Amino acid sequence: MSQDNLKSIVKMMSILDCFSTLERKLSVAEIAKRTNMPRGTAHRIIRTMRDLGLMEQERQRDQYRLGMKLFELGTTVLANMDLQREAQSSVESLTRVSGEIVHLSVFDGINSTVINRTDPEGKRVNTLFVLESSPAHATSSGKVALAFQSQATLDRFLALGLRRISPNTITDPRVLLEELQTIRANGYAVDNEELTPGTKCVGAPIRSASGRVFAAISVSGPARRFAPERIEAFADLVKHYAEAISAQLGYRPHEQEEAEKVPPVATPKRPATRRNSVSPDA
Numbered sequence: 001m002s003q004d005n006l007k008s009i010v011k012m013m014s015i016l017d018c019f020s021t022l023e024r025k026l027s028v029a030e031i032a033k034r035t036n037m038p039r040g041t042a043h044r045i046i047r048t049m050r051d052l053g054l055m056e057q058e059r060q061r062d063q064y065r066l067g068m069k070l071f072e073l074g075t076t077v078l079a080n081m082d083l084q085r086e087a088q089s090s091v092e093s094l095t096r097v098s099g100e101i102v103h104l105s106v107f108d109g110i111n112s113t114v115i116n117r118t119d120p121e122g123k124r125v126n127t128l129f130v131l132e133s134s135p136a137h138a139t140s141s142g143k144v145a146l147a148f149q150s151q152a153t154l155d156r157f158l159a160l161g162l163r164r165i166s167p168n169t170i171t172d173p174r175v176l177l178e179e180l181q182t183i184r185a186n187g188y189a190v191d192n193e194e195l196t197p198g199t200k201c202v203g204a205p206i207r208s209a210s211g212r213v214f215a216a217i218s219v220s221g222p223a224r225r226f227a228p229e230r231i232e233a234f235a236d237l238v239k240h241y242a243e244a245i246s247a248q249l250g251y252r253p254h255e256q257e258e259a260e261k262v263p264p265v266a267t268p269k270r271p272a273t274r275r276n277s278v279s280p281d282a
Contacts, residue, residue: 011037011045016054017110019066020133022165027062083206083215084115086248088127091118091217094241095125098234100221103201105141107214109153110160112142134195137176138165140203141216144189147180148205148213154180168193188235193223200226202234204242209250217242 014035018026026034032042046064049055053069087104095102095118104116111133119126136142136157146157154177162171170176183189191201203218219234226234 008045011035011041012049012054015042015045015049016066016070020111020135025058025063025065028064029062031064081115082249083245087116087206087217087245090241090245091116092125092127094217094219094237095120098219098237100219100225100234103141103218103220105139105203105216105218107136107142107145107216110136110157112136112139112145112216135163135165137162138169138191138195140189140191140201141218143179143191144183144203144205144216145213147183147189165195166193166197168197170194186235187239190231191220198223200231202226202231202238204235204238206242207246207249207251211251211253217245
C-alpha cells in the first residue's frame with residue numbers, strides 16, 4: 001500500500017470519528033474543522049466515501065450522515081464476535097435478575113460502543129443488536145474501560161478533550177482521573193446522568209483471555225430507581241456477570257497472577273576467560 005493511500009485511509013477514519021449518536025449530521029465545513037483538513041480535501045474524501053456507501057448526503061446538499069454500508073459491515077462484525085456469542089446468555093440473565101435495561105459495549109480507545117441492548121418486558125427479554133457510540137468519559141461502560149487502560153491510552157484520550165454531553169458530564173481531566181482511581185479500586189463505574197439527564201447506569205469491565213479490558217456490561221434505568229443502596233446491589237450483579245463473561249472468553253485471573261509471580265529465569269554467566277594467560281605447566 002502506498003503512503004498516499006495510507007494517508008487517505010487515515011483521513012477517512014478521522015471523518016467517521018466525527019459522527020456520534022448525538023451528532024448524526026454534519027456539514028463539510030464542520031467536518032473540515034474537526035479533522036483539521038482543508039475544506040477542499042474534506043469535500044473530496046467525503047464524495048469518495050459517499051460513492052462507496054460509507055456516507056450519505058442529505059437533501060440539504062451540505063449535510064452528510066453515515067451510510068448504510070457501515071451498518072452492513074457492523075452487522076457482519078457483530079455476527080463474528082466471540083464476545084457477542086459468549087455473552088448472550090449472561091446479558092439475558094442479568095436483564096431478568098435486575099429488571100433493568102442491560103447494555104453490552106466494546107471500547108476502542110475513544111468511544112464506548114453499545115453492540116447489544118436487552119430490555120425486560122414482563123417475563124420476556126427483548127434483545128436488540130445495535131451500534132451506538134458515545135464518548136467514553138460520559139458512560140459507565142466507557143469509564144470502567146478507561147480505568148484499566150495504560151497511561152499512554154489515557155493520555156491520548158485526554159488529549160482529545162472532554163466534551164460536555166449533559167450538565168453532569170465530567171469535563172475536568174483531574175476530576176476524571178480521580179474517578180478512574182476510585183473505579184479501579186471498586187471494580188465498577190457509575191454514570192450519574194452524565195450522558196442522558198434522568199438516566200443512571202452501573203457498569204463493570206470485561207476482560208479478554210490475556211486480561212485486557214476491552215468491553216463492559218452495564219445496567220441502566222431511570223435515576224429515581226438508582227438510589228445508593230440499589231447502585232451497590234447493581235454493582236455486585238454487573239461485576240458477577242462481567243467476571244462470568246470474562247471467564248467464558250478464556251480469562252483466568254489466578255493463572256495470570258501465578259504466572260506473574262514466577263521469577264524470570266536468569267541467564268547463567270559464562271566464566272570469564274583470561275587472555276594471554278600462562279599455563280602452570282609451561
